[in-house]
Amino acid sequence: KKGQKLFTSMEVSTKFADTGKAYLVGLGATDDPASLGTEMLAFSASAAHNPLANRKQNPENLFSEAVETLIELEEAQDEKPSLFARVTALFTKKEQTDDARFSDVHKAVELVATEQQILSERTDKSLSDQDQRLSELESSLQEQQTAFAELQQQLSREDSRKDYRQRAPGGDAPAGTLTNC
Structure with a gap:
């Protein structure tokens, strides 16, 4: 809101730790675009000698271009002091x-x-x-263990044969329940 920290910049090492891979070695948010050469890079891109070369950690590192960024900060809630x-x-x-x-x-x-x-x-x-x-x-x-033990005991007393047949009620049974031999 006050024009602070509007520009971002970064420094990239193209051959980090002799691995041949790029690595981000510097990152910042600045008030003015001259921080880490972000604004100067746009003006010195065609210069024979970069005036910011002495700020680099390694001469082969690259600087980023200045890019304006909008950052909206949330308002902190009032908390009870510790x-x-x-x-x-x-x-x-x-x-x-x-x-x-x-x-x-x-x-x-x-x-x-x-x-x-x-x-x-x-x-x-x-x-x-x-x-x-x-x-x-x-x-x-x-309670669950007691109920389980009772069920287990009840099931162990039942006949486990699958071919079990109910007993015939005897000679005075209705005709539908008599065995046809």
Whole structure:
């Protein structure tokens, strides 16, 4: 918004570490296009001697062309200051009497103790919730294991023959259930 960091530039080594491959050795965002020769490259492309050659790490490295870039930054959200920041703020006041300094130390200790108490309560509640959930899961597992054992026992007592035939009810059975021999 204020015209800052509008130009990008980079420095490329064409034979990096004797591998024969190109490698990006420098990258920057600058306020003015003269940074790392980005603007000068456009004017000195046909010059016999590049005036920015002494800025390169290696004479064979290349500079990028100046390209204007639009960067929009998000506004930072207001966050609650950290415990350290709040304690530090208590000690940064100037020209205080000894009583005021001792009062600030006392406030800082109270602040740390309060934050620690809140953290301890949250931790205790979380652990309690986890213990309860673990107990419920163990109980559920025990019920499932018992039901599985009962089913296994029931199935082991059943006849596993596939050719099993029900017994005939006897001589007084209806004609549809009698065997035709």
